[in-house]
Amino acid sequence: MKLLRALTMAGCLLAAGIATAQVPYKRIVGASSEPASWLTYSGNYQAHRFSPLNQITPRNASQLKLAWVYQINGRGRFETSPLVADGVMYVTEPPTKVTALDLRTGRPLWSWQRPLPLLLKTIGFGPTNRGVAILDDTLFVGTLDAHLIALDAKSGAVRWDTPVGDNNTGHAITAAPLAIDGKVIVGISGGEAGIRGFLDAYDAKTGKLAWRLWTIPGPGEPGHDTWSGDAWKTGGAPTWVTGSYDPDLNLIYWGTGNPGPDWNGDVRPGDNLYSCSLLAIDASTGKLKWYFQFTPHDVHDWDATEIPVLLDGRVGGRLRKLVAMANRNAFFYVLDRETGEFLQGTTYAKQTWAKGLDAKGRPVVLPNTEPTVEGNLVYPSLQGATNWFSPSYNPQTKTFYVAVREMGAYYYKGEAEYKPGTFFAGGGERALEGDKAWGAIRALDVETGKMKWEFRLQSPPWSGVMATAGGIVFGGSTEGNFYALDAANGKPLWDFQTGGPMASNPVGFMIDGKQHVAMASGHALFVFGLPEAVTPLKSRVRK
């Protein structure tokens, strides 16, 4: 019924020729009841990356056909997760460009590009951008030189420009911001440059800083004693992937990255809070409500910047508000999202570094698993059992889908000397490549952590997944296959060779009342729908 109402609303908007985005906060809160749009990075605040659309099903998925392709000019990985609102799609292009596309044709409506300094520093990652946020009629985008920019959604004109960090010291933004009620939350990159991480909230209207939460506590603050000497000043813990939000609890959930230097922990004895952690933050004040550290004193670069997925389920004998994360360290965690209490942790990929997790979820680390000068083979590789690309959660079947990297690596320890604006990593890896590594899409039961099925991929993926109410899981492979799996059993239903490596996340929406999916691959964005969805264009007037 909700779906019908949403379809009717979308139809009315199009019939009226309205193509101007007006996305108030309440519309984003109700994103799941508006499946024609994709209003926030992960589809909804709960970060489900789930499309409630059901026109594409296992019966007809084999008929999926290309609707349109949009090609970009810039180089660098095209990792965008588009937003869709009111007949317009908003994509980000590398290195820092925003383009509004006509949803029916893929034709650009406007573009905005950030001029970047010649000596731009992208330390430990490529020049990319993963998406925008929208609130009311404004888009928000982070830039590689660490500014947060507000753009008029109708024209791309800059409304405000706020510096978030200093690029000379390796600060940069690649993540899509998260827009909530009156605020824009944005994370920072720089975990290989020895930054001190933080998460910021800015006033959506003015761009003024509302609050900053340092992810490494300063002197006198709880957790500061998990560092020694001045190591906290260069300790990393960046916030480089978009988090999730519970409007009822008014809590933001955001993962933090590795401590620095990455592979040489000698200069930072201790647990190194709040690196490799999930933080629950009061959205109004920026105060830390609780934290959970997945990998204390990490020495493998296993950032906890994976997507925290908010869901309700029966774990530990009663129905609870939960947050689930498939962590880079190869464990799948389920926590109570009101308290941070550890409830369940199970391995979902090969790992050779921990005997298991104790009753509080702390890993029981096996001896001789640290990086060495000679190299030490450990699973998973430094890219982790999964990474920044998104998982998906189907609340109707309580199934969690995750793209998994089955890859080990020899970890090396090296010297690490902090010099502002340079690599501060202290080693590296030699990954087991080629046919020694592979990938999979795995379906996990969130209430038990058990695997329901897996679909094997030729190589470790760099793309996320999106499940749909129609019973499909969409994803992309490193070899360029855009594919659809049967969500019930993982059987492949359809695939299309896009001709370039995929490192992005799928999104779902409607064009003229017909379900479509989009995903970036190589240097192009591909949009697919069922054949009848590719209808002749009718001219209409935009206002």
Next chain:
Amino acid sequence: MTRSCWLLAAVLLVGIIVVVASPQDDSIAKLTSGEIERGRQMFVAHCAVCHGIEGTGERGPSLNHPSLSRVADDRALFSLIQNGVEGSEMPGAWQLSGREVWQVAGYVRSLGRTAPVKLPGDPSNGRRLYESNGCAGCHIVRGSGGVLGPELTEIGARRSAGYLHTALVDPSSATPAGYVVARVTTRDNKKIWGLRANEDSFTIQLRDSAGRFHSFRKADLIELKKDFKAELMPSYRDAFNRSEMDDLVAYLASLRGDK
């Protein structure tokens, strides 16, 4: 100052700038082993995060080849390290001095490249043996030969003489990474084998012994077997005497990709 004087001054100034800013071609050749080691240390600190600790590649391309596809010469390698690749994930090494960039470049050049050594065999006789024993039926050298085996144009720069000897007497112990023989059975019971040219999660492409390409959807195959230790090459242990073997190894070692 006359116009011509201004021009001369401008040319001189540009010349000075070019001389100061442009690296010398032979700078890698002049590096000491200590400087190469220093280059290795900087590579580990700055480059290994993407290119792997020994240049084996991961997020960035592998660098352990005698020749690098993006750089035609040492000067181009210097420039690429110093300036990065615009729009790609490869940043410029702005923090390194020119000398340090050369040291890193020297280390990169040393990756996957054997040092030339004097060998006991006669390479010209080795070449005759190579040509008269059918090696070219399966291997390409400088554009000529068969496609079933790996190209050997720069095999001497990639592999040591000891490795080349082993590859001749015990080929199965020297199968290169990524050299995979696939055997498929189609639904109409056709059996086809060949070298894997490419593969993704849904399809596989083969090149058979005649050089023909075959493409299959995996779902259409009854069987797909991959042999990572394929023994396509016979052992030449008993085909040559010791002197001939030395000659053949010396010939292969002389193949260093030189034009």
